[in-house]
Amino acid sequence: MSGVTIRAVTKRYGDNAPVLTGIDLAIQDREFMVLVGPSGCGKSTLLRMIAGLEEITSGTISIGDRVVNDVPPKDRDIAMVFQSYALYPHMSVRENLEFGMKLRKTPRAEMDRLVAEAARILGIEEYLARRPKELSGGQRQRVALGRAIVRKPAVFLFDEPLSNLDAKLRVQMRAEIKKLQHRLQVTSVYVTHDQVEAMTMGHRIAIMHQGKLQQVGTPLEVYERPSNLFVANFIGTPPMNFVRATVGDGGTSLQARGFVLPAPAACREALAARAGKIVVAGIRPENVVDASRSTRGATAPLELVADLVETLGDEVVVHGRQGEDEIAFKMDPHNPPELGARVPVQLEIDRLHLFDAETEQRIND
Ligand SMILES: Nc1ncnc2c1ncn2[C@@H]1O[C@H](COP(=O)(O)OP(=O)(O)OP(=O)(O)O)[C@@H](O)[C@H]1O
Ligand SMILES: [Mg+2]
Numbered sequence: 001m002s003g004v005t006i007r008a009v010t011k012r013y014g015d016n017a018p019v020l021t022g023i024d025l026a027i028q029d030r031e032f033m034v035l036v037g038p039s040g041c042g043k044s045t046l047l048r049m050i051a052g053l054e055e056i057t058s059g060t061i062s063i064g065d066r067v068v069n070d071v072p073p074k075d076r077d078i079a080m081v082f083q084s085y086a087l088y089p090h091m092s093v094r095e096n097l098e099f100g101m102k103l104r105k106t107p108r109a110e111m112d113r114l115v116a117e118a119a120r121i122l123g124i125e126e127y128l129a130r131r132p133k134e135l136s137g138g139q140r141q142r143v144a145l146g147r148a149i150v151r152k153p154a155v156f157l158f159d160e161p162l163s164n165l166d167a168k169l170r171v172q173m174r175a176e177i178k179k180l181q182h183r184l185q186v187t188s189v190y191v192t193h194d195q196v197e198a199m200t201m202g203h204r205i206a207i208m209h210q211g212k213l214q215q216v217g218t219p220l221e222v223y224e225r226p227s228n229l230f231v232a233n234f235i236g237t238p239p240m241n242f243v244r245a246t247v248g249d250g251g252t253s254l255q256a257r258g259f260v261l262p263a264p265a266a267c268r269e270a271l272a273a274r275a276g277k278i279v280v281a282g283i284r285p286e287n288v289v290d291a292s293r294s295t296r297g298a299t300a301p302l303e304l305v306a307d308l309v310e311t312l313g314d315e316v317v318v319h320g321r322q323g324e325d326e327i328a329f330k331m332d333p334h335n336p337p338e339l340g341a342r343v344p345v346q347l348e349i350d351r352l353h354l355f356d357a358e359t360e361q362r363i364n365d
């Protein structure tokens with residue numbers, strides 16, 4: 001059993017301010033965990049600490065039952081795949097796959113069997129005699145994956161392995177890695193800054209920002225119930241709309257700059273305690289519904305002025321304006337509004353996400 005347990009981990013480079021603080025994360029055996037967050041938030045640092053490539057300033061990291069803080073990388077039973085592939089250019093694909101096994105003195109027959117198996121799984125059998133420079137980016141990335149597979153590690157670690165690939169290949173490879181992980185049933189930690197990659201690949205995703213874990217959950221949990229403004233804004237495309245509003249008397253209304261909304265029934269109690277205070281109300285574009293579509297739950301009517309219309313094919317994203325507030329929503333592509341037209345919409349009030357304007361933490365359940 002090889003979960004990865006991260007307890008109260010902090011990382012500081014030299015005398016600089018810490019780049020990671022108070023990281024607690026329990027990755028289950030066979031789980032596919034994605035670490036996601038903007039550039040510089042500390043994803044690679046955390047992954048490299050799991051790998052043993054970076055010292056842990058404080059706290060512990062365990063693989064299975066064993067604390068590995070002082071275990072050298074080669075004894076951690078992990079395999080890591082990087083963005084840069086890190087293949088040896090002067091060696092053939094076969095030699096690249098065999099390299100680590102030769103160091104570990106794996107018997108020839110076993111080596112041949114593992115290479116054949118990995119090459120078959122990844123569809124690179126025809127390229128075993130080629131050098132890396134004779135391969136496309138996607139084929140090179142498969143070789144890098146192959147090198148990880150032949151190790152039969154307890155844990156796979158991936159650091160943005162797809163970011164050198166073009167958009168189409170990236171989508172294809174992300175499906176392949178997901179299937180591969182399902183087939184091999186190896187605990188995996190996957191780093192990306194791409195929230196779509198995170199949502200589509202992870203059993204659970206851990207969202208990081210400025211060296212801190214913001215939220216850990218299944219893709220749907222973090223989408224439907226983001227625990228703070230950062231997560232709400234980071235997950236979802238087009239992003240959630242945000243409107244600042246003052247809580248009305250008794251917590252029954254939300255007074256935005258140019259309009260008033262009824263508060264969701266479920267959070268009136270929580271809001272009553274905040275009467276007169278500012279909150280941030282978030283609503284996803286799919287919960288702003290033009291008059292021609294059906295709605296769910298309680299709704300509030302609003303009229304938006306179409307500022308920008310983006311055609312995506314299956315739908316258009318309309319950026320509507322109401323006073324100083326911008327609200328994006330989706331419409332039928334065959335019936336887009338004229339720029340400047342007034343579009344009546346219904347806001348699905350029960351789908352509002354409410355955040356404290358100061359602490360940026362979620363208010364409603
Ligand atoms: N060797 C180092 N010495 C000092 N600071 C470092 C070192 N490596 C990383 N950092 C700093 O630590 C922070 C986290 O870096 P890290 O590489 O973990 O970010 P990241 O989330 O992987 O970002 P990206 O998406 O750009 O790869 C950054 O502020 C970075 O400048
Ligand atoms: Mg990184």
